Amino acid sequence: MTRLELRDVRKSFGALEVLAGVSLHVAAGEFVSILGPSGAGKSTLFQLLTGAIRGEGGMRFDGAPLDGARFAFMPQRDALMPWRRVIDNATLGLEVQGMKRRAARERVAPLFAEFGLAGFERAWPAELSGGMRQRAALLRTVVQERDMLLLDEPFGALDALTRAAMQRWLEGMWRSHRWTALLITHDVREAVLLSDRIYVLSARPARVVREVAVPLPRPRTESAALAREAAAIEAGILDTLLGQSEPISRSSDGELK
Numbered sequence: 001m002t003r004l005e006l007r008d009v010r011k012s013f014g015a016l017e018v019l020a021g022v023s024l025h026v027a028a029g030e031f032v033s034i035l036g037p038s039g040a041g042k043s044t045l046f047q048l049l050t051g052a053i054r055g056e057g058g059m060r061f062d063g064a065p066l067d068g069a070r071f072a073f074m075p076q077r078d079a080l081m082p083w084r085r086v087i088d089n090a091t092l093g094l095e096v097q098g099m100k101r102r103a104a105r106e107r108v109a110p111l112f113a114e115f116g117l118a119g120f121e122r123a124w125p126a127e128l129s130g131g132m133r134q135r136a137a138l139l140r141t142v143v144q145e146r147d148m149l150l151l152d153e154p155f156g157a158l159d160a161l162t163r164a165a166m167q168r169w170l171e172g173m174w175r176s177h178r179w180t181a182l183l184i185t186h187d188v189r190e191a192v193l194l195s196d197r198i199y200v201l202s203a204r205p206a207r208v209v210r211e212v213a214v215p216l217p218r219p220r221t222e223s224a225a226l227a228r229e230a231a232a233i234e235a236g237i238l239d240t241l242l243g244q245s246e247p248i249s250r251s252s253d254g255e256l257k
Contacts, residue, residue, distance in 0.1 A: 001028045003148060003180050004049075004066075009057035011044055018044050019055065020205035026148070029178040033191040036201030037241065042184040045206075046073070046150055049182075061147070072146035076153045078137035080125040086136050087112075087121040093144040108143050115139045116169070131162045135169070142179065149181040155190070167193050171220050188234050188241075193220050200240050210240045 004026040011019040018041040026032045034042055047053045051068030059066040080089045091104035112118045115135045125133060134154060141149060155163040167190055174181065185191050191198050192214055200210040216229055
């Protein structure tokens with residue numbers, strides 16, 4: 001069943017055209033990525049979905065006009081408040097929705113072990129590693145029990161080793177929960193590791209230039225056979241991106257620069 005559907009979504013800021021007609025869909029329980037070069041308008045698309053800005057075109061959720069409240073949004077930075085302990089950062093979204101702090105803590109507390117944060121409920125954010133901070137931010141996001149997750153390059157600020165570990169962790173968590181999720185990234189390897197399907201955007205003004213199915217078995221292990229299949233998919237995506245009008249380079253870890 002299709003949950004999110006975008007048809008010919010457009011956005012300009014004055015004379016600057018950012019989105020030139022983006023169409024895509026996300027099914028229930030599906031993990032979909034939007035991949036494109038920096039500045040292609042990926043974050044602008046999320047702003048449209050959450051209602052932060054307005055654009056043109058059709059946006060529907062479960063067949064009805066889109067209501068931005070359907071999403072739980074995780075930004076690029078963890079945005080943990082340094083004056084709130086970890087458990088109270090995790091409850092923040094629930095409190096904003098009107099839940100009392102005690103009730104919010106009771107909902108959040110059982111999830112700390114699953115998110116690898118057991119024993120750190122009363123810690124301050126500054127006492128956590130980068131990966132732990134991102135897990136706390138994701139906990140804060142999913143505990144809101146919205147219909148769909150929007151993940152805006154959630155691991156982009158992490159070092160390469162921590163980012164790789166967090167990608168594997170997120171893939172495992174998604175297999176356990178089957179969240180409906182939409183990720184934006186410019187990391188080709190991350191998109192292939194996590195996704196069921198990938199939409200590839202052109203350089204600005206963005207349009208979808210390719211839709212890529214990722215038929216790799218889950219879990220996405222590090223077997224040699226799976227690595228070869230993933231590398232072939234990555235190479236095809238990079239060829240598409242490198243064929244766009246705006247020059248793009250790539251690093252050894254598959255990230256667009």
